[in-house]
Structure formats: structure tokens, C-alpha cells
Amino acid sequence: MSRDARWKALLELLVERGRLxxxxAAAELAVSAATIRRDFDQLAEQQMLVRxxxxxxxHGVSYELPLRYKTARRASEKQRIAKAVAELVAPGEAVGLTGGTTTTEVARALAVRGDLGTGSPALTVVTNALNIANELAVRPQFKIVVTGGVARAQSYELIGPLADGVLSQITLDVAVLGVVGFDVAHGAAAHDEAEAAINRLLCExxxxxxxxxxxxxxxRRAFARICGTELVDTLVTDAxxxxxxxxRFEEAGVRVLTV
Structure with a gap:
């Protein structure tokens, strides 16, 4: 097992259990205790855990696994969800994408839809996620709008008043939210309050x-509320x-698509 794969597995176990x-950990990953001690020390230096x-x-109840360590989690489910979300988008629409692993898959699913590049105007994608903008910028069939703002290392999302300024000047046909939790009573939520604020603006x-x-x-609930359930039109999730x-979601007025 490579170091990156081992770190990913350690962090996922840590998020799941809270303590390791x-x-x-050595028994779980079939490596020596000395290797795990070195891994813990190096991850602690990066402030990704507390030794x-x-x-x-x-670090605490709102601990967030950095995006680069989450990409393999429930990958097949996210790809199916992304394909279904992409099918909800019509040529020429303006689409807002928040950051996250599932929305990154949505961007990739949009990129392979051949019909989206045939109309005029081109599909417009507005995002505050640097990794999504980077992937789609090479696609000539898309008009990419990046919000601006200060980059957040965990999610590659741009946050702050610079992003607010751009979003206040645009309108979107559809906003696609990646969330940490979505509960009927408490709505959609993220770990970080500044990230949630930008996502809320996209919804508005x-x-x-x-x-x-x-x-x-x-x-599930999370620390920072993005929006109430009443603002969500469609939930796309796995079977x-x-x-x-x-x-419960359908009774709250949300259309639920399972894939």
C-alpha cells in the first residue's frame, strides 16, 4: 500500500471512529506500528489530526476530511448521481456548481454530454470551486465563470466578499449543491460557515x-446551514x-430521484 493510500485509509477510519x-490502525492496514506512528506524526504536522x-x-465534531482524501469514497454512487444530475441540465442553461466530490463528478458528467455544446448560447457554468473550473476550462463548449474569493484548502472553494460580489450580479437556471448533510427538518448544510454562505447565494x-x-x-446535520428544505426542488441520491x-423528503415537497 502506498503512503497516500495509507493516509487516505487512516483519515477515513479516524473520521468514522473519532479516535484511533x-x-x-496497524492491524487494520496490515503494516507495522512504527509505520503508523510516523504517519500519525506527519499528518499531525499538517494539522489533519491531533496526536x-x-x-x-x-480535531472536533466539525472535522472535515480534505477533498483530495475523499475522492474514492462511495465513488460509484457519486458517479451515478452525477450522471442523473447532468441529465437535468438543458443546453444553453446557466448552472451553478458548489465544491465537493459529488459536484466534481457532475462537472465531469456535463463535460461528456455531447449535446450541450451544440446550442447557442453555450452552457454557462458558474462555480466557486477551483478544481471544477480547472477541469472545465479546457472545454470550448462551456462558458466558465469563477466567482473569485479566498481559496479554502480543504475543498478548493473560493469564499468571502469577493465571491459575494460576483454572485450578486448573475442569475442561474439551476444550482447544484454538494452537501455534508441534508435533513428534512434542518435543511442542507456544510462544515464551514463561509462556504455555506456562498452556497446559499448560489441557491438564491x-x-x-x-x-x-x-x-x-x-x-445528517452539520455545523453551517446552507438553505432550508423548502428551497430545494430535487434531491438526487443513490438507491x-x-x-x-x-x-419524508417528498412530503416536504422535494422530488427525489434514486439511481
Whole structure:
């Protein structure tokens, strides 16, 4: 196992359990305790965990795994969700994409839709995510608008008043939200309040709002509220979602698509 793969596995275990002991992690990953100690020390230097005597803990309840370590989690579900979301977009529309692994897959699914480049005007994509803008900028069939702002290392998203200034001047046909949690009573949420504020602005500027979230995000709350459930038109999720959860969202007026 490479160091990057080992770090990814360690961080995922840590997010899941909240605490890891050296011996426990070594047994899980089939490596030596000395290797895990070095990994914990190096990850602590990057402020990605807190070192303890004999192990490590996450930073707190709002701990967020950096985007580069989340790309492989539930990958097949995210790709199916992304394809379904991309099918909701019509040629010539203006689409807002927040940051996140699922919305990054949505950008890739839009990129391979051959019909989106045939109309006039071109499909417009507005995003505050640097990685999404980077992937789509080479696609001549798209008009890419980047919000500006200060880059946030965990998610590659631009935040702050510079982003506010751009979003206040535009209108969107659809905003696609990646979320940390989406709960019927508490709405869509993110870890970071500045990130949530930009995502909220995208929703306010859009004719319709689509939440793209795998089933593990549903029924969960997070620190920073993006918007209430009443502002969401469509939820696209995977087929593992609990049917009672689907019923509750539908009763709240959200169309639920499962893939």
C-alpha cells in the first residue's frame, strides 16, 4: 500500500471512529506500528489530526476530511448521481456548481454530454470551486465563470466578499449543491460557515435547486446551514436510501430521484 493510500485509509477510519490507537490502525492496514506512528506524526504536522499518547483523534465534531482524501469514497454512487444530475441540465442553461466530490463528478458528467455544446448560447457554468473550473476550462463548449474569493484548502472553494460580489450580479437556471448533510427538518448544510454562505447565494440566484448527495449524507446535520428544505426542488441520491427518508423528503415537497 502506498503512503497516500495509507493516509487516505487512516483519515477515513479516524473520521468514522473519532479516535484511533496505533496498534489498532496497524492491524487494520496490515503494516507495522512504527509505520503508523510516523504517519500519525506527519499528518499531525499538517494539522489533519491531533496526536495523542498511543494514537490520534480528529480535531472536533466539525472535522472535515480534505477533498483530495475523499475522492474514492462511495465513488460509484457519486458517479451515478452525477450522471442523473447532468441529465437535468438543458443546453444553453446557466448552472451553478458548489465544491465537493459529488459536484466534481457532475462537472465531469456535463463535460461528456455531447449535446450541450451544440446550442447557442453555450452552457454557462458558474462555480466557486477551483478544481471544477480547472477541469472545465479546457472545454470550448462551456462558458466558465469563477466567482473569485479566498481559496479554502480543504475543498478548493473560493469564499468571502469577493465571491459575494460576483454572485450578486448573475442569475442561474439551476444550482447544484454538494452537501455534508441534508435533513428534512434542518435543511442542507456544510462544515464551514463561509462556504455555506456562498452556497446559499448560489441557491438564491437560481430558478431551481438540486441537491446531489449520496444516501450517507441524508438525515445528517452539520455545523453551517446552507438553505432550508423548502428551497430545494430535487434531491438526487443513490438507491440505498431508506424509503422512509424518501417519503419524508417528498412530503416536504422535494422530488427525489434514486439511481
Amino acid at each position: 490507537e496505533v496498534e489498532e 495523542t499518547r498511543g494514537g490520534a483523534v480528529v 440566484r437560481a430558478e431551481r435547486v438540486v441537491v446531489a448527495a449520496d444516501s450517507s449524507k441524508l438525515g 440505498a436510501v431508506d424509503q422512509e427518508t424518501v417519503r
